[in-house]
Amino acid sequence: MAQPIDFYFDFSSPYGYAASARIDAIAARHGRDVRWRPILLGAVFKLTGSQPLTGIPMKGDYSKRDFSRTARLMGLPFTLPPTFPFASVAQARAFYWIEAQDASKARMFARGVYHLAFGEGRDVAGPEDLARIAAPLGYAPADLAQGMGEPAVKERLKTEVDSAIARGVFGSPFIFVDDEPFWGSDRLDQVDRWLETGGW
Amino acid sequence: MAQPIDFYFDFSSPYGYAASARIDAIAARHGRDVRWRPILLGAVFKLTGSQPLTGIPMKGDYSKRDFSRTARLMGLPFTLPPTFPFASVAQARAFYWIEAQDASKARMFARGVYHLAFGEGRDVAGPEDLARIAAPLGYAPADLAQGMGEPAVKERLKTEVDSAIARGVFGSPFIFVDDEPFWGSDRLDQVDRWLETGGW
Numbered sequence: 001m002a003q004p005i006d007f008y009f010d011f012s013s014p015y016g017y018a019a020s021a022r023i024d025a026i027a028a029r030h031g032r033d034v035r036w037r038p039i040l041l042g043a044v045f046k047l048t049g050s051q052p053l054t055g056i057p058m059k060g061d062y063s064k065r066d067f068s069r070t071a072r073l074m075g076l077p078f079t080l081p082p083t084f085p086f087a088s089v090a091q092a093r094a095f096y097w098i099e100a101q102d103a104s105k106a107r108m109f110a111r112g113v114y115h116l117a118f119g120e121g122r123d124v125a126g127p128e129d130l131a132r133i134a135a136p137l138g139y140a141p142a143d144l145a146q147g148m149g150e151p152a153v154k155e156r157l158k159t160e161v162d163s164a165i166a167r168g169v170f171g172s173p174f175i176f177v178d179d180e181p182f183w184g185s186d187r188l189d190q191v192d193r194w195l196e197t198g199g200w
Numbered sequence: 201m202a203q204p205i206d207f208y209f210d211f212s213s214p215y216g217y218a219a220s221a222r223i224d225a226i227a228a229r230h231g232r233d234v235r236w237r238p239i240l241l242g243a244v245f246k247l248t249g250s251q252p253l254t255g256i257p258m259k260g261d262y263s264k265r266d267f268s269r270t271a272r273l274m275g276l277p278f279t280l281p282p283t284f285p286f287a288s289v290a291q292a293r294a295f296y297w298i299e300a301q302d303a304s305k306a307r308m309f310a311r312g313v314y315h316l317a318f319g320e321g322r323d324v325a326g327p328e329d330l331a332r333i334a335a336p337l338g339y340a341p342a343d344l345a346q347g348m349g350e351p352a353v354k355e356r357l358k359t360e361v362d363s364a365i366a367r368g369v370f371g372s373p374f375i376f377v378d379d380e381p382f383w384g385s386d387r388l389d390q391v392d393r394w395l396e397t398g399g400w
Contacts (some may be wrong), residue, residue, distance in 0.1 A: 008243055048257050057248050058370040062381060072229040073390065073400055170258040181262060190273065 005191075006035040006176040008164050010041040011088035012052075012069040012112075013172035014080070017118040018185040021076055023175070026188060030195035036107050037165045038092040040157070041172055048170050052085040057171070070185065071118070079121025086117070086125045090148060094130050097147035098139065098157045105137045113136075141190065204233040205391075206376040208364050210241040211288035211310075212252075213372035216266040217318040218385040220311065221276055223375070226388060230395035236307050237246070238292040239364045240357070248370050252285040270385065271318070279321025286317070286325045289357070290348060292371055294330050294358045297347035298339065305337045312337075 009016030020036075021022070029036045033067045045051055053063040064080065071078035091113050099106035112133035117124045118161050124130070130148075131141035139147075147153060163175070168181060175182045205227045209216030209225065219300050220236075227234045245251055253263040271278035291313050299306035312333035317324045324330070330348075331341035339347075347353060364374070368381060375382045393400070 044258075048259055050259075056250075058244075058365075058368055059248055059250075062368060062370065062383060065381070066383070069390075069400075073393075165258075168258055170256075170262065170263060181265070183262060183266070184386070186384070190269075193273075193339075200269075 001031055002030075002180055004035045005126070005195075006037060007034050008037045008039050008169050008172065008174040008176075010172040011038055011091040011113050011117065011124070012085045013041065014078070014118055015070070015185040016172045017078075017114040018070050018074060018076065019173035019175070019188060020114050021074060022185075022188050022189075023173075026192045026195065029192070032195065036095075036110055037160055037164065038088070038095050038110065038157075039161045039169065039172070040089060040092060043161050044170050045164060047165065050170070054084065067118075077119040079118065081117050081121050081123055083123055083125070086123065090125060090130060092157050093148040093153050094134065094144060096160070097144070097148070097150065097153045098134070098137070100153070100156075108137055109133060179195075201231055202230075203378055204235045205395075206237060207234050207241050208237045208369050208372065208374040208376075210372040211238055211291040211313050211317065211324070212277070212285045213241065215270070215385040217278075217314040218270050218276065219276060219373035219375070219388060220314050221274060222385075222388050223373075223391075224307075226392045226395065229392070231254040232395065236295075236310055237360055237364065238288070238295050238310065238357075239361045239372070240289060240292060244360050244365060244370050247365065250370070254284065267318075268271055277319040279318065281317050281321050281323055283323055283325070286323065288325070290325060290327070290330060293348040293353050293356050294334065294344060296360070297344070297350065297353045298334065298337070300353070300356075309334060339340055362366065 007019070007023050009020065011092065024034050054060040056190065067080065068078045093109055095106050098109050113124050116122050116129065116133060127145055131144055134144045171183050173185055175187070175191055177191060180194060180199070182191050205223070207223050209220065224234050254260040267280065268278045295306050295310055298309050313324050314320050316329065316333060327345055331344055334344045335341065367376065371383050373385055375387070375391055377391060380394060380399070382391050
């Protein structure tokens with residue numbers, strides 16, 4: 001099997017949510033796996049001088065409209081959670097703690113976070129929110145809480161963020177097909193085509 | 201015939217160039233005309249705190265790659281001109297001066313500017329560049345230069361920029377189908393679909 005696709009995303013990113021619904025199917029169609037890699041855009045934005053879309057004059061209003069229009073076109077439920085943008089470090093740490101044990105469960109956890117946050121429009125930053133998502137996957141709240149606090153898990157997230165930045169990731173979602181970078185859920189058709197043709 | 205589509209763009213915008221190659225055909229397929237409206241992103245960026253893509257750390261390198269990748273996928277020639285981003289006020293004034301006399305020639309002029317700038321990668325900000333594009337359309341260099349300097353033409357451009365801002369335009373290309381806004385050449389398929397279905 002060829003090299004997996006790298007799928008970088010921030011849990012607080014509505015376009016990451018949109019991409020998460022299609023990326024696995026696109027990759028599978030071309031015999032590829034996907035490495036899901038939650039990162040923290042806050043760290044990236046410091047380097048680029050950027051900020052969350054919804055806080056930018058004019059662009060903010062458009063973005064909110066485009067989030068839900070994009071989701072609707074994809075047949076995805078969409079509601080912006082009461083707190084937005086929201087802190088995404090806890091979810092990312094939980095992800096990497098789970099991944100160290102079971103990569104497929106980590107992916108299910110990520111889908112759970114995204115569904116709760118943007119499918120149902122609920123807060124997902126609190127320990128009780130994460131516990132609710134992780135419990136059906138077999139992780140007890142106390143274990144999850146302890147795991148998320150482990151230095152190795154914190155370090156893992158930091159390493160992933162640094163590595164993403166080193167590869168040029170400045171937004172979410174950000175996808176690499178081999179070394180070809182694609183930014184945005186609106187590049188998924190291009191990702192599909194690149195996988196099909198090997199470039200153009 | 202239904203209301204024309206409004207196509208806002210900056211002459212210095214590679215994605216505006218990309219959109220300019222498809223927008224008329226998309227609109228025509230649905231029995232619509234297109235109002236081409238050059239604007240000045242510089243004025244908009246002051247309001248949003250934004251800046252030209254290529255000057256932004258990380259995003260700049262990606263953008264240059266994406267400009268040409270996008271054009272290649274569309275079958276368009278693409279070369280970034282030596283000066284980029286470039287001043288686009290002269291081209292926009294020339295456009296509105298020509299438009300006041302003949303809208304279809306103004307559109308040909310706009311295509312000429314875009315082709316020279318991004319198809320051939322040449323500078324298009326100087327009077328001699330504009331004269332070279334306008335001459336085949338029947339406008340003598342001296343008339344063009346004088347027309348561009350008319351207070352009414354300057355005022356027309358200012359009015360278009362103000363009106364664009366009032367409608368929420370913050371980037372290029374920016375397209376309105378009736379009152380539905382679409383930002384970016386990567387939204388052209390959505391524009392096509394919106395025209396087909398009246399929304400989703």
